[in-house]
């Protein structure tokens with residue numbers, strides 16, 4: 003074979019050889035809009051704030067992301083970085099206008115790599131509608147170098163007010179009501195049109211496991227089923243999370259046969275068959291080391307579980323997350339501590355800020371008993 007393969011990744015744990023690591027440059031706190039308001043926790047220090055984040059916090063986050071990128075490079079993993087556009091500008095489509103964009107730290111939210119394909123997700127926040135532009139120079143380059151690479155983009159959503167449930171616009175809903183609603187799968191996004199974020203999807207070879215929640219609706223999952231017609235696409239949801247966005251602080255595969263699951267957001271019994279029928283173990287993750295997220299951060303303390311598996315024996319865990327490190331160590335993994343907490347506010351943890359380009363390994367069926 004002399005054809006160059008640049009893009010290939012079928013799961014979350016095969017040996018990682020090439021990855022995108024996000025940047026904090028110019029990141030903005032988005033102005034109010036329906037889906038963002040529903041996600042920012044009611045007691046958050048971010049309520050009522052918007053605009054560019056302070057330069058010293060950006061610089062600190064970039065130092066951490068740069069260090070993470072060099073650590074990966076030292077281990078022989080090729081690292082690419084997005085090319086940040088100016089996020090602090092007004093954007094609009096014929097249907098809506100927004101004060102600013104968000105940023106380009108959480109590459110995982112936007113780019114889904116399945117085999118030789120990189121797919122740009124629809125996204126469900128207006129401020130994130132153009133975020134794919136930060137990654138276009140990279141994806142164009144992979145497309146040019148790899149004759150088999152498929153560069154895809156999901157249908158751009160209209161994101162009119164019809165996409166959002168008005169009940170979620172209320173300032174004070176309260177955690178009790180939120181938990182009732184999310185248990186009933188009454189999420190902020192409606193079924194007006196397909197919506198999904200790439201970070202709601204986990205790749206297990208032939209099977210894709212997708213979280214139905216605030217950022218991904220059932221139509222989005224239906225679109226993924228039709229698009230990945232050679233795969234089996236499974237819908238899951240995790241009652242217990244009042245703000246369910248993204249699967250990667252909830253359900254984390256470590257290697258073939260083993261998943262850690264957030265003990266406050268357990269996969270319901272009725273949705274476990276796929277794993278049980280194929281002898282996969284789902285165990286509770288360790289507790290986070292912190293009682294609250296860092297300042298001006300959207301994500302919960304469960305970014306403790308947002309780890310990057312480098313190969314089935316090696317995993318990057320945030321340096322302060324001692325309980326999660328300890329658990330993975332006891333499970334036989336070599337744990338590489340990576341300092342990233344001061345970058346969490348820019349869009350998440352070690353899994354969020356990366357997107358796979360190449361992992362060794364081929365398409366496999368891990369769940370032959372469906």
Ligand code: DAV
Pocket residue numbers: 201247248249250251300301302303304305349350351354
């Ligand atoms: O628990 O706040 C964060 C996931 C970010 N990709 C949480 C989910």
